Every structure is written in C-alpha cells, then in structure tokens.
Amino acid sequence: MSVSMRVEPDLDFIKYLKSAGGDSVKKCYQCATCSVVCPLSADGKPFPRKEMIWAQWGLKDRLIADPDVLLCHQCGDCTANCPRGAKPGDVLGAIRAYAYTCYGFPQGLAKMCSSGKGLPMMILIPVVLIGVLFALANGGMHLPSVEEFKEVGFGHFFGHWDFFWLTKNVFFIDLIFVPAFLFAAFASFKGAKAMWDKMSESLGGNREFRPSVVQFVVEFLAPAVVETLQHKRFNQCGTNQNRVKGHLPLVLAFLALLFVTGYSFLSKDVVSLFVGEELRAYLHGPIPMANPVKLLANIGAIALIIGVGILWANRSQAEEEQGTTATFYDWFLIGEIMAVGITGLGAELIRLLGIPSLAYFLYFLHLVSIFMLFLYMPYTKFAHLVYRTVAMAFERYRQSAFVSPAVGGK
Amino acid sequence: MTDERSTPVAGGVLVVGGGISGLTAALEAAEVGKDVFIIEKNPYLGGRVAQLNQYFPKLCPPSCGLEINFKRLKNNRRIRMYTLTEVKSVSGSAGNYQVTLETKPRFVNSNCTACGACAEACPEERANAFNLGMDKTKAIYKSHDMAFPMRYVIDADACTKCGKCIEACAYQAIEMDMAAKTFTLDVASIVWATGWNPYDATKMTNLKYGSSNAIITNMMMERLAAPGGPTDGKILRPGDNKEPASFAFVQCAGSRDENHLEYCSFICCMATLKQITYIREQYPEAPVTVFYIDLRSPGKYEKFREKLMADPKVTFIKGKVADIIAEADGGVTLVAENAVTGDKVRVKADLAVLATGMEPTAKSLGAQFGLSMDKSGFIIADEATAMFSAGCAKKAADVVTSTQNSTAAALKAIQASR
Numbered sequence: 001m002s003v004s005m006r007v008e009p010d011l012d013f014i015k016y017l018k019s020a021g022g023d024s025v026k027k028c029y030q031c032a033t034c035s036v037v038c039p040l041s042a043d044g045k046p047f048p049r050k051e052m053i054w055a056q057w058g059l060k061d062r063l064i065a066d067p068d069v070l071l072c073h074q075c076g077d078c079t080a081n082c083p084r085g086a087k088p089g090d091v092l093g094a095i096r097a098y099a100y101t102c103y104g105f106p107q108g109l110a111k112m113c114s115s116g117k118g119l120p121m122m123i124l125i126p127v128v129l130i131g132v133l134f135a136l137a138n139g140g141m142h143l144p145s146v147e148e149f150k151e152v153g154f155g156h157f158f159g160h161w162d163f164f165w166l167t168k169n170v171f172f173i174d175l176i177f178v179p180a181f182l183f184a185a186f187a188s189f190k191g192a193k194a195m196w197d198k199m200s201e202s203l204g205g206n207r208e209f210r211p212s213v214v215q216f217v218v219e220f221l222a223p224a225v226v227e228t229l230q231h232k233r234f235n236q237c238g239t240n241q242n243r244v245k246g247h248l249p250l251v252l253a254f255l256a257l258l259f260v261t262g263y264s265f266l267s268k269d270v271v272s273l274f275v276g277e278e279l280r281a282y283l284h285g286p287i288p289m290a291n292p293v294k295l296l297a298n299i300g301a302i303a304l305i306i307g308v309g310i311l312w313a314n315r316s317q318a319e320e321e322q323g324t325t326a327t328f329y330d331w332f333l334i335g336e337i338m339a340v341g342i343t344g345l346g347a348e349l350i351r352l353l354g355i356p357s358l359a360y361f362l363y364f365l366h367l368v369s370i371f372m373l374f375l376y377m378p379y380t381k382f383a384h385l386v387y388r389t390v391a392m393a394f395e396r397y398r399q400s401a402f403v404s405p406a407v408g409g410k
Numbered sequence: 411m412t413d414e415r416s417t418p419v420a421g422g423v424l425v426v427g428g429g430i431s432g433l434t435a436a437l438e439a440a441e442v443g444k445d446v447f448i449i450e451k452n453p454y455l456g457g458r459v460a461q462l463n464q465y466f467p468k469l470c471p472p473s474c475g476l477e478i479n480f481k482r483l484k485n486n487r488r489i490r491m492y493t494l495t496e497v498k499s500v501s502g503s504a505g506n507y508q509v510t511l512e513t514k515p516r517f518v519n520s521n522c523t524a525c526g527a528c529a530e531a532c533p534e535e536r537a538n539a540f541n542l543g544m545d546k547t548k549a550i551y552k553s554h555d556m557a558f559p560m561r562y563v564i565d566a567d568a569c570t571k572c573g574k575c576i577e578a579c580a581y582q583a584i585e586m587d588m589a590a591k592t593f594t595l596d597v598a599s600i601v602w603a604t605g606w607n608p609y610d611a612t613k614m615t616n617l618k619y620g621s622s623n624a625i626i627t628n629m630m631m632e633r634l635a636a637p638g639g640p641t642d643g644k645i646l647r648p649g650d651n652k653e654p655a656s657f658a659f660v661q662c663a664g665s666r667d668e669n670h671l672e673y674c675s676f677i678c679c680m681a682t683l684k685q686i687t688y689i690r691e692q693y694p695e696a697p698v699t700v701f702y703i704d705l706r707s708p709g710k711y712e713k714f715r716e717k718l719m720a721d722p723k724v725t726f727i728k729g730k731v732a733d734i735i736a737e738a739d740g741g742v743t744l745v746a747e748n749a750v751t752g753d754k755v756r757v758k759a760d761l762a763v764l765a766t767g768m769e770p771t772a773k774s775l776g777a778q779f780g781l782s783m784d785k786s787g788f789i790i791a792d793e794a795t796a797m798f799s800a801g802c803a804k805k806a807a808d809v810v811t812s813t814q815n816s817t818a819a820a821l822k823a824i825q826a827s828r
Contacts, residue, residue, distance in 0.1 A: 031662070031703040032747035035754065036732030037616065043754040050752055081616065081732065083667030 009058030013098070017055055019115070021325035022094030028052040028086035034078035039236040040071060047071070048078055048088040055091055064099040064195070065202035067398070070384070070391035072096075075237030079322055090325055097329040100383045103191035113379035116328040126371040130176060130364065134158060137172050149356040153286035154347070154363050167284070170269050176367070180374045187378040188386045195387060199394050209402055216393070219400065224392035240318065246310030249303040250337070256300030263293050286351070301348075305341040308334060333381040339369040421598040421827035422447060423820075424509055426497055427771075429457020430809055431801020431816040432603030433479045438820035439601075440488040444827060447595055448483075449495040449511060454557040455480065457605050458802075461540065461629065463636035463643075465809055466684040467714040473556055475809075480558045493559065498592065500779045504796035504826060505598045515588035517550075517564035522583040524552055524560045531578035536568035538640070541633045544648055545640035550575050550584075555638045598827035599796035601819045602781065602789050606768035606802040609664040609671055617663060617764060622736035623649030624759070627663075627766045628681050635688040645692050647761050650740055654696065654760035657689055658744050660731040661702040665767035673786055675767030676806040679706045682765050683718045690721070698724045699757045701731045701746050727755060734762060768806045772799075791819065796826035 017025055030053055035046040047068035054062050063069055072092045079089040097114065104110020112118035137158040144156060158172035200207075211219065227233070229251065234244045264287070272283040287294040312334050318324040343366035350359040377383060397403060421444070425436040428450030436448040454460065459472045483489055494514040502508045534549035549568035552560075562583075564575075576584045608629045611619035619625050624647055626634070633639040634646065647654050659682045664670040679702070686698055698721075705726070707715035718724060729746035736742055741760045748755050773787025781797060782790045788806075789799035800819035801812035 029666075029703060030728075030749050031666075031730035032728075032749045033730045033732040035747035036730075036745050041754075045752050046747055046754050049747055049749060081669070083662075083669060083730075085668050 007057050007059070010060050011058060013060040014055070014058045016098055017091065017094045020094035020097050020329060021327040022055065022087075022091040023325065024085060024087040025052060025055045025091045026086075027084045028056060028082075028088070029084055031083060033081050033083060034088045037077045037081045037238075038072075039075060039077060039238060040073060040233050041068075048092050051092060051095065052086065052088055055095060060098070060102075061198075062202070063095050064102050065198040067199055067391040067394045069095050069099065070388045071233075071395060073233050073237060074240065075234075076239035076318065076322060076324075077237065079324070080239045085323070087322075087324070093329070094327070096384065096387075097327070097381070099195070100191070100379055100381075100387065103194050103387070104379045105187045105190040105194075109187075109376075110379040113376050114329075119328070119332070122372060122376060123368070126368045126375070130367050130371065133172055133176065134364065137168065143356050143360060146354050146356060149351070149359070150354060151285060153351055154359075155284055155286070157360065157363060165273065166269075176371065177374065180371055184374050184377045188383070191378055191383070192386050192390045196390060196394060199391075203398065203403060207402060211397070211400075211402055216397075220393035220396045221389070223396060224389050227392065228389060239322075240314065242314050243311060246307045246312075246314060248307070250307030250311065253300045253304035253307055256296050257304070260293055260297040260300065298345075298348075301341060301345045304337065305345065308337045308341060312338065329381050336369060336373055336376075336380070336382075340366065340373055343369055421445075421505070422596065423599050423601060423823045423827055424449070424507070424595060424597040425601045425603055425800075427457065427603035427605055427801075427803065428452070428455035428491070428493070429603060429605045429801065430459040430475070430479075431605065431803070431812045432457070432601070433476075433483065434813045434816035435601045435603055435800045435820040435823070436489055437479060437482050437486065438817050439824055440486045441482070442824060444488065444824055446489045447492070447597065448489060449492045449497070451494065451496045452553065453493050453516060453561075453563040454553040454559070455483075455491070455493070456556075456558065458629075459809060460554060460556070461632060461636075463632045463639075463688060464684065466680045467711055469684065469687060476556070476558075494563075497779065500600070504794065507597050507600060507796075509595045509597060509600070511593055511595065513591045513593070515566070515590055516561065517566070517569075517585060517588050518562045518583050519585055519588075520559075520561070520583075521581040522561040523581060524562060525580070526552070526562075527578040527580065528562060528575035528584065531574040533572065533574065534568050534570055536565045541640045542627075542630050544630060544633060599798065599823040601798045601800050601816075601823050602772065602776075602803050603800040603816065603819075604771040604775075604789075604803045606770055606806070609675075609766045609769045611663065611764050611766050613670060614664055614764075616732055616734075617660065618734050618736065619764060621734075622740070622742050623647060624654075624736070624740060624742045625734060625762050625764065627764050628678065628685065629766070631685050631688070631763050632681075635685070645688060645761075647740065652740065652760065654693070656696055656741075656759045656761075657693075657698045658731075658742075658757055658759035658762045659685070659698070659700045659765055660734075660744065660762060661700065661705075661765045662730060663764035663766045665765075666703065671767045671769060671786065673806060674706065676706070676811075677808050678765035678767055680711055680714070680808065682763070683707065683715055685763065686718050686721070686724060695723065699744075699759065700724065700726045701729055701744065701757075702726065703728070703730050727757075729755070768802055770803055772803050791822065793822065793826060796823070798822050798826075 032049045035041050035049040041047050051063060051069060069092055074089045074093055076089050079087045082088060101110045101114040112121055155169055158169045161168040231244050231248050267283050272280045315330060319326050343362050347359055347362035347366050350362055423439050423444050423446045425432045425446060425448040428448055432448055436446045440446045456476050459476060462472045464471055492513055494516055495511050498510040498512050500507060500509050528550045529548040532548035532550045535546045536549055537543045538545045538547045540554050550562055550564045552562050571586055608627055611627050634641055635643060637643045661678060665675040665678060682700060689696060689698060705715060727746060728749045731744045731746045733745040734742050741758055742762050744757045744762055746755055770787040772783060772789050776783045776789060782792055784790060789803050791798040798819040800816035804815055
C-alpha cells in the first residue's frame with residue numbers, strides 16, 4: 001500500500017481502555033475471526049477486527065465516531081472464538097463506556113460517572129438533596145402514625161399543605177425530578193447530536209441533501225426503535241443468547257412503569273382537581289390493589305427485578321466462565337436498576353404491612369435510586385438507550401440515499 | 411550383543427518411537443557404541459514422515475532419508491528393534507530404569523516375504539489408518555509399500571480367524587495363536603521420540619470438518635498426492651472422486667489458538683506451500699486461495715515462499731477462515747475477513763484443506779510415566795532423570811529441526827548413560 005499514515009497513539013485512551021475492561025486489547029493479532037463469527041457484523045467493513053486495531057493504536061477519534069462500536073450488542077461470540085483471549089466484546093464495551101464519557105455534557109459530571117471513584121459522590125448528591133428537602137419540607141423528619149400512613153401512604157412524604165391546586169408532596173417530587181429529567185434529556189440530546197455530527201463527519205464528502213426532522217424520525221429513528229423493542233439483533237446472538245431473557249422483561253417493565261407513572265401523574269395531579277371530594281380522596285391515596293394499573297405496576301416491578309436478576313446472573317456467569325472483566329460501567333447499571341426495583345417493591349410491601357418508619361426509609365432510598373437513574377442516564381451504561389438507538393438510526397442513514405445515492409454514487 | 415533383557419555393559423538407551431526422530435536418536439547413539447532399544451507402536455518404522463508425499467523444500471520423497479536410516483539400522487548390531495510395542499510402565503531412576511513393555515501380536519512371523527497371497531485370500535476389510543481412513547485394506551495387510559520391516563500384519567479387530575490366509579501362505583508365516591508379550595528392559599536413559607498427531611479437525615466446530623467431503627486436512631492431502639495413497643497419487647475429492655477445479659487452504663486450523671493449540675505448529679505454512687506444488691503439477695491452471703494470519707517460512711524457506719507467491723493463480727488473503735459452508739454442488743464456501751481491505755470475503759472452492767497443527771502424542775500419556783511436560787504436552791528434557799525428548803515430542807518442528815534435536819538428545823542420552 002502506498003498510502004502512509006502517521007499513527008499517533010493516545011496513551012491515555014489505551015490506559016483508560018485497560019482500566020475499563022479492555023485490558024485484553026493488546027493480545028489481538030488481527031486474525032479477523034471475530035468479524036466472521038459476529039452475527040451482527042455486515043459484509044462490508046465488518047467489526048470488531050478494525051476496532052481492535054484502532055484501539056491498539058489509540059485512535060480514539062475514529063472509535064467514538066464509529067457506529068459499529070454501538071451496533072455491537074456484546075453477544076460474546078467473538079470473545080468465545082477469539083484464539084488469543086483478546087475479548088473483542090469486552091473491548092468494544094469499554095470503548096462504548098469511553099464514548100459516553102466523551103460525549104457527556106457537562107464533562108465534569110460525565111467524568112464523575114465514569115469510574116467507581118465517583119460512586120460515593122454519585123450517591124451523596126441525591127442523598128443530600130432529597131434528605132435536606134425531606135427534613136425541611138416535612139418539618140423535622142415527621143413520621144406519620146400508622147393510621148395516617150394507611151390512609152395517605154407516601155402522599156405526605158414531603159409534608160402537607162392546604163393549597164388546593166398543588167399538593168406539597170407533588171410540588172417537591174416535581175421540584176426534584178422534573179429538573180433532573182429535563183437536564184438528563186437535554187444532556188442526552190446534546191451528546192447524541194455531538195455523536196451524530198462526528199459520525200457524519202467521519203463519512204467524509206459533501207452531502208447536498210439532509211433529511212428533515214420528519215424524514216429523520218420516520219425513516220431512521222422509528223425503525224431503529226421498533227427493531228430495538230423487538231430485540232431482533234439480540235436474538236441473533238449466540239454465546240450470550242440468555243441475555244434476551246433478562247433484557248426483554250426489563251425493557252417491558254420500564255415501559256409498564258412509565259405508563260404507571262404517567263397514569264399516576266394524570267389522575268392525582270390533574271384529574272383529581274376537577275372531581276368531587278370523595279373521588280379526590282380516593283385518587284390521592286395509594287392506588288388500590290384491585291386497580292388494573294396497580295396490577296400492571298406490580299407486574300412491572302416484579303418483571304424489572306427478575307429481568308435485571310437474570311442479567312446479573314448472566315454477567316456473573318460470563319465473568320466466571322469466559323473471563324469477562326468485572327467493570328464499574330456494567331455493574332453500576334445492574335446494581336442501580338436492582339436498587340430501584342427492590343426499594344420500590346420493598347417500600348410498597350412495608351407500607352402494606354404498616355410500618356411507617358421502615359417504609360419511609362425504603363421510600364427515601366427509592367427516590368434516591370430513581371434520581372440516580374435519571375440524572376446519570378446520559379453518562380452511564382444506561383446511555384446505550386440513547387446512543388445505540390441513534391447509532392442504529394445512523395446505520396440506516398448511512399445506507400440511505402442521503403449518503404449513498406443510488407445514481408452516480410461512489 | 412544385547413540379549414533379551416539388558417545390555418552387556420550397563421548403560422543402554424531406550425528410544426520410544428520409531429519415526430524420523432527416534433531413528434535418528436537411536437542410530438546416533440548406537441553408531442558411537444551405545445546399546446540401544448528402539449520401540450514403535452505401529453507395525454512399521456518411519457512414523458509421520460512415511461506418510462508424507464514429499465519433504466519441503468527440496469520436494470524429494472520420504473524414501474529419501476528413511477531408506478538410508480533403515481539400512482543403517484539393519485547393519486547395526488547394537489540396536490534391537492521392537493514394532494507394535496508400547497511402554498506400559500517405567501520404574502527406577504536415572505542410570506537404572508526398568509521399563510515394562512508390551513508387544514502386540516503381529517500374527518505374522520519373519521518367514522513373510524510380503525508376496526501378498528494372504529491379502530488376496532482374505533475376505534475381511536478394515537479402514538486404512540495409514541491413508542487416514544480414505545480407503546480400505548484387507549484384515550491382513552502390508553502397512554504401506556515401503557514398510558520396514560517388510561512384513562504383513564493382521565488387524566485383530568477386523569480378522570475373523572477364518573484361516574483362508576493360512577491356506578494361501580506358502581511360507582508358514584501366519585501364526586494365529588501369537589499372543590501379546592510383556593517384557594522388561596533395563597536401561598540407563600530414555601529418549602522419548604513419541605512424535606505428534608494431527609490435531610482433531612472436528613474440534614474446530616466453526617470449520618465444520620465432516621460436514622462436507624470437500625473439507626480435508628493437510629495430512630489427507632499428503633496421502634491424496636502420494637503414489638501409495640488412496641487415489642494412487644491423483645488429487646481427487648474424497649467421496650465423489652471429482653477433479654477439483656479450485657482449492658483453498660485454511661492456515662492455523664487449530665494452531666495459535668488458545669481454545670485449541672496455543673502454539674504455532676511451525677510446519678503448516680510450509681506444508682501448504684509445498685502442497686500447492688502438488689496441485690500445480692496436476693492442475694496447472696486451478697485457482698488456489700490461501701487464508702492466513704501470518705505466513706511463516708523461517709530462514710531459508712523464505713525462497714520457497716517467494717517462488718510460490720509469484721504464482722499468479724495463487725491468492726493469499728490475510729484473514730483467518732472462521733466459517734465454512736457446505737454447498738449443494740459438493741464444494742464449500744469459506745468465509746473470512748480480509749484484514750487488509752477490511753471486507754468480508756467468501757471464496758468458493760471444490761476442495762478446502764485445513765492446515766491442522768501438531769498435537770504432541772505425549773500430551774495424553776506423558777503424565778503416567780512421570781515426564782516433565784509443558785502445558786501443551788511437549789516433553790521437557792531432564793538431565794537429572796536422564797529422560798530426554800526428541801523431534802516433535804520436544805517441540806513442533808520440521809524434519810530438519812527434528813533430526814538436529816534428535817542428535818542432541820542422543821548425545822545427552824550417551825552422557826547420561828556413562
């Protein structure tokens with residue numbers, strides 16, 4: 001080959017990979033077995049062989065602009081067949097973790113969420129925030145009596161006032177979670193936009209036409225979302241096929257709980273304002289067990305715990321049998337979702353048993369874990385829900401006429 | 411002269427294995443005056459080399475080299491040779507080993523002239539192990555055309571003892587009541603020249619050996635090309651005997667792979683290049699594709715590689731084959747990623763040769779004799795115990811290296827036997 005390239009390896013990037021579970025990257029000798037055994041890899045420019053050598057060379061700019069890194073679902077077939085134990089699946093996982101940190105906004109927060117060192121701070125922020133608001137709003141750690149607790153549940157967690165249009169509890173819950181959610185949504189958008197731009201840039205060339213927002217959604221994003229929900233690619237995996245059994249219930253549980261949250265918001269905060277006294281009291285209390293929505297919530301909570309439990313078990317098994325490296329990146333999300341499920345279901349059970357002090361404590365932990373799930377979403381493994389979806393949309397874009405025109409292209 | 415059990419002077423050498431390495435070690439030790447026993451589990455000497463069509467890089471047949479060694483062996487009264495014999499146990503210590511051996515019955519005595527009348531009369535057949543099961547012999551058979559000793563042998567598993575061969579034999583050479591014999595030797599040192607086996611191709615599940623007749627191993631290719639092979643030297647596809655119009659070679663089939671053989675088997679690249687010359691002789695125009703990780707042609711072999719790489723009909727693709735698909739027409743499609751262009755390639759071939767590596771024979775039996783081995787099963791020579799290794803029992807090697815380190819092992823065995 002006559003084209004020469006000056007390789008300027010980024011040593012810090014290689015060091016980061018080694019710390020984030022990609023320590024085996026140096027073992028790769030480029031036999032390319034991985035690219036063939038990968039069930040998700042395309043025929044033209046397949047992965048992960050090329051990513052392995054880019055990683056060895058420290059070419060981080062290429063890697064974070066490479067949609068293939070995100071199209072990888074860590075099936076583990078490459079790792080199982082790798083003749084050198086270079087574990088391409090783990091290396092790509094580490095590159096994804098790096099990319100999320102790289103695209104994270106603001107950078108300080110993203111860096112904090114990138115390693116176990118930041119974990120105490122990640123927990124401390126919501127503990128202090130929610131703890132202080134609880135202490136202030138609730139008037140000095142007031143615990144309800146057993147009777148009061150039975151009637152209102154966690155409805156007076158942040159205390160109670162007599163302002164008709166907005167209860168004190170809802171005010172504080174919204175005060176904490178709406179900004180956190182909006183912030184995470186904004187940060188995700190910024191990160192995803194930055195990634196899309198980098199990926200487009202890496203395609204090279206000048207494109208005369210850009211998709212409109214509607215075209216983008218209809219032609220690229222929506223099919224990617226549908227494909228994700230169907231777990232099409234996951235199902236092609238060989239070695240770690242079992243993860244579908246955990247991931248699918250987990251995704252469905254999230255959707256169910258999203259619906260329940262929406263229902264709860266509408267019924268308590270909107271509908272209740274316009275109905276009679278009796279119905280309002282009903283709507284403001286805990287949703288009765290017989291209500292189908294409550295049933296859905298409980299099923300969702302159990303599916304969540306079971307789903308993440310399966311992923312937990314699979315991960316442990318992979319670490320034991322395939323020598324997959326244990327990383328903060330992977331375990332944080334598993335632990336985090338498990339915490340959300342256990343504290344949520346636990347708080348509900350203890351409420352039904354009628355022990356206010358313990359129930360309040362669990363509820364507090366539940367709020368803390370949900371806050372962490374929201375706020376740190378764009379920087380932790382949870383970010384895959386945004387970045388991978390966008391990458392799958394980009395894959396469609398890359399194959400579309402916008403990039404490779406049918407006439408006169410290439 | 412040596413007697414049945416021990417040598418006249420203390421300090422005999424036992425050589426385990428009668429391939430090119432064992433022969434070399436035994437002859438070198440005997441020719442400087444040591445008393446040597448050489449044992450071989452097959453009915454013939456010559457080992458893997460005898461199965462080759464040609465050596466690389468000079469492309470001469472294995473009779474060149476083996477014959478002269480057989481001649482040296484015949485003329486040397488210090489060597490006692492036992493075929494069909496294996497080690498059962500080893501006791502004692504350096505300088506004073508008692509080795510118990512077992513000789514399986516050949517059922518044919520030294521009256522045999524290898525006239526072949528017995529085989530003509532024999533009604534039973536067996537898979538021909540020498541040709542890697544690609545054809546059959548009678549239950550009484552000659553191992554191969556240049557078997558040494560040149561004597562027939564009966565496969566006890568295939569024989570029904572019908573007695574037709576006894577009637578056919580004009581020399582009273584067949585003894586159906588021959589029994590296994592266990593005996594003990596006193597020796598001072600032992601040279602293990604136990605050689606290698608081709609790595610079991612069925613273990614690479616993604617290469618799907620066995621799913622198609624078009625997938626063969628490199629040792630099968632040697633037999634196909636050899637004059638005494640199942641096709642009398644014509645390279646034909648097993649099963650349908652089609653003349654292949656295209657060929658592909660899969661390098662590192664099991665070698666350099668921690669899931670199989672973690673080391674480089676050293677010979678497979680050169681064996682493939684050599685086998686391309688077999689193909690060229692018979693199919694001057696057939697396209698050949700070689701899939702490799704790195705082509706390893708060390709030292710002077712570089713020239714051989716250069717010559718073969720100049721062939722315009724041979725394509726070398728850097729990328730390991732990770733999937734082989736059997737096709738309806740009897741051929742196969744090999745799938746790899748070309749690591750230079752970065753695209754997946756699918757190559758259709760009528761015959762795909764898996765360049766399988768060497769698995770040391772000692773891997774499975776070394777532990778029971780207290781040998782020190784590395785984790786791959788290669789025997790580590792130990793002067794303190796006077797146990798030495800030679801040839802491919804020591805490391806994956808070509809014939810030249812094997813004879814060199816066998817001579818070295820002989821020297822060490824002599825020193826340990828003084």
